Amino acid sequence: MTVDPRTELSDFLRSRRARLSPDDVGLPQYGRTRRVPGLRREELAQLAGVSVAYYTRLEQGNGHNVSAEVLDSIARALRLNDAEREHLNNLTRSKPHKKKKEQRSPLRPALRHLLDGIAVPAYIGGRRCDILAWNPMAAALFGDWGELAPRDRNWARMIFLRPECQNLFVNWETKAADVVAFLRLDAGCCSDDPELAALIGELSLRSELFRQLWAAHEVKEKSFGTKLVRHPLVGEMTLSYETLRMPSEPSLFLTTYHAEPGTQSAEALQLLASWGKDASRAGASARTQA
Structure with missing residues (x-):
């Protein structure tokens, strides 16, 4: 496509x-x-x-x-x-020009150190809703993305093609619409990206909902907001997210999730943090059995 x-x-x-x-x-x-x-x-x-x-x-x-x-x-x-x-x-x-295979540069070590030092779930994303790096808290909340193939570390593929990820968001349809709106904005500025075209084509073939949302032509910038997350170990959490662009690398962004202090959601996040990697493993097992 x-x-x-x-x-x-x-x-x-x-x-x-x-x-x-x-x-x-x-x-x-x-x-x-x-x-x-x-x-x-x-x-x-x-x-x-x-x-x-x-x-x-x-x-x-x-x-x-x-x-x-x-x-x-x-x-x-x-x-x-x-x-x-x-x-x-x-x-x-947008002007068509000769397509070149995208060369992905490795993330700067300082960015990975930054992730490790953040005490709340955080990850670095790129174009096409790709997930490039994350901290242990993000793995505890969303699952260990390291177990996925690099091409599958992508919000669009996970939201539309992985049932366990669909169960993670209470308002899954809203998350799905947001992801499609992000992709549409990417498509406007990077229409010659073969990987983006392949992703859109794959999702169009495999998901009726994606086709409907894509036809709506909604666009949205990644920014901030609130998500209601349903974790298999600690239950539902109301989490706020913030998205920050990297000034030196505009195609990259840092997203963090946090809960209002003193709330049940904050206590649930602290519980996940105390479990560390065990939370990611146990959560993955619970999602598989659900």
């Missing part, structure tokens, strides 16, 4: 236009009956201050040489959030 920037741009703009109604943007509803939901092209063009022909060309995937001012006007008219604006910019700037 390939990721075509022209098709991505066309489908993304159509999907964003379809979610708006005239009432949303203060336009009167008159004229012919609407056959499909959302704004018409001419209405969106009017809101953005561009000609219908110009916007039509853009929605057909002809995004090269579009000025930043025009993109900003269209983004405002479509009411795009920050992640969606970034995605739109990526899609219009």
Whole structure:
């Protein structure tokens, strides 16, 4: 499966236009009956201050040489959030070039030392939702990723293809939607990545839910929030997560999970920490038997 920037741009703009109604943007509803939901092209063009022909060309995937001012006007008219604006910019700037096999550089030792010194679950991730390194607390919480093949240390493959990982998140569908939104943002800036294309193709073949979520064209940046995690040994925990980009290596990010002090979730994390590697082994056994 390939990721075509022209098709991505066309489908993304159509999907964003379809979610708006005239009432949303203060336009009167008159004229012919609407056959499909959302704004018409001419209405969106009017809101953005561009000609219908110009916007039509853009929605057909002809995004090269579009000025930043025009993109900003269209983004405002479509009411795009920050992640969606970034995605739109990526899609219009994307240019096909000769594909090269990606050379992964080993993580700097200092980053691994940093992970080991963090007292809460933490891991370093990269593009395509890959998991590159983690600390013992992350293994105790999520399972020992070291037992997986490197290609399978990937949130998308785990969420959609591993039932034991699906059981880990109480609101699994939300986690699944987030992962797809992260992948979609990656696809916008790295459309020529053969590994990303292969991942999307594999998940599209093996998961009906992935196909549905991918067709929605939602995009999201990794940031912060709260997850309800169901651990097989200590039960449910409400954990907050924070994602920090590496300034010197923007494709890498550090994610940590922590619980509010004094809560039952904090006590559960401390219990996992005291068990160390035994928690990872026992948790893996419990997930297999579930």
